[in-house]
Amino acid sequence: MKFLFVSEEIKFTGEQLLSHWAYINFNLLGDNIVGFIGPCDVEERYLVGIDHYKKKTQIKSEKMLHFVVEHFDLDLEKTILKQKLLVSILKDKLNHRLKGDVVQRWGDDIFDGDAKLTISTTTRTKVSTKIHLGINITSHGTPIKTKGLEDYGLDPLDIAQVVMNQYRLDIRRVSERLIKTRSIE
Numbered sequence: 001m002k003f004l005f006v007s008e009e010i011k012f013t014g015e016q017l018l019s020h021w022a023y024i025n026f027n028l029l030g031d032n033i034v035g036f037i038g039p040c041d042v043e044e045r046y047l048v049g050i051d052h053y054k055k056k057t058q059i060k061s062e063k064m065l066h067f068v069v070e071h072f073d074l075d076l077e078k079t080i081l082k083q084k085l086l087v088s089i090l091k092d093k094l095n096h097r098l099k100g101d102v103v104q105r106w107g108d109d110i111f112d113g114d115a116k117l118t119i120s121t122t123t124r125t126k127v128s129t130k131i132h133l134g135i136n137i138t139s140h141g142t143p144i145k146t147k148g149l150e151d152y153g154l155d156p157l158d159i160a161q162v163v164m165n166q167y168r169l170d171i172r173r174v175s176e177r178l179i180k181t182r183s184i185e
Contacts, residue, residue, distance in 0.1 A: 002031065
């Protein structure tokens with residue numbers, strides 16, 4: 001699985017959920033995970049959750065750490081499970097750095113009490129499945145009560161590296177396990 005942290009700021013609009021976004025923009029061919037920092041303001045046409053689409057929910061933040069994953073596999077159920085893995089990895093890495101059970105995963109998001117830290121979605125394109133996970137860096141400019149990495153004194157670059165590395169490792173280990181497992185006949 002290829003990976004890249006992009007040092008230039010990128011605004012997440014939802015366009016990044018289109019197929020081959022990482023290949024077109026960064027020459028990452030195949031399954032990949034891309035991390036970057038930037039604001040978030042999801043355009044209505046990219047609201048993939050039907051409830052959000054129907055309500056025209058505003059999904060925005062002044063500054064987030066984003067992860068965009070593309071798997072060239074059309075199994076959306078499997079991708080939803082991978083999304084939960086990615087969110088769980090982020091939660092574990094945050095709690096490790098915060099030295100306790102400070103944040104919790106509820107569904108596809110991470111919370112500290114009633115303050116939401118993340119946004120997350122999955123979708124399917126004609127050739128792949130995509131995951132977006134964004135975690136607030138600041139808690140300003142959000143339409144709901146949020147917390148961000150700055151509230152905990154955490155470095156977004158450190159979090160980006162450890163989350164992308166763990167996700168890649170876990171995906172590789174699943175692939176290896178498929179190959180190494182003997183069938184019972």
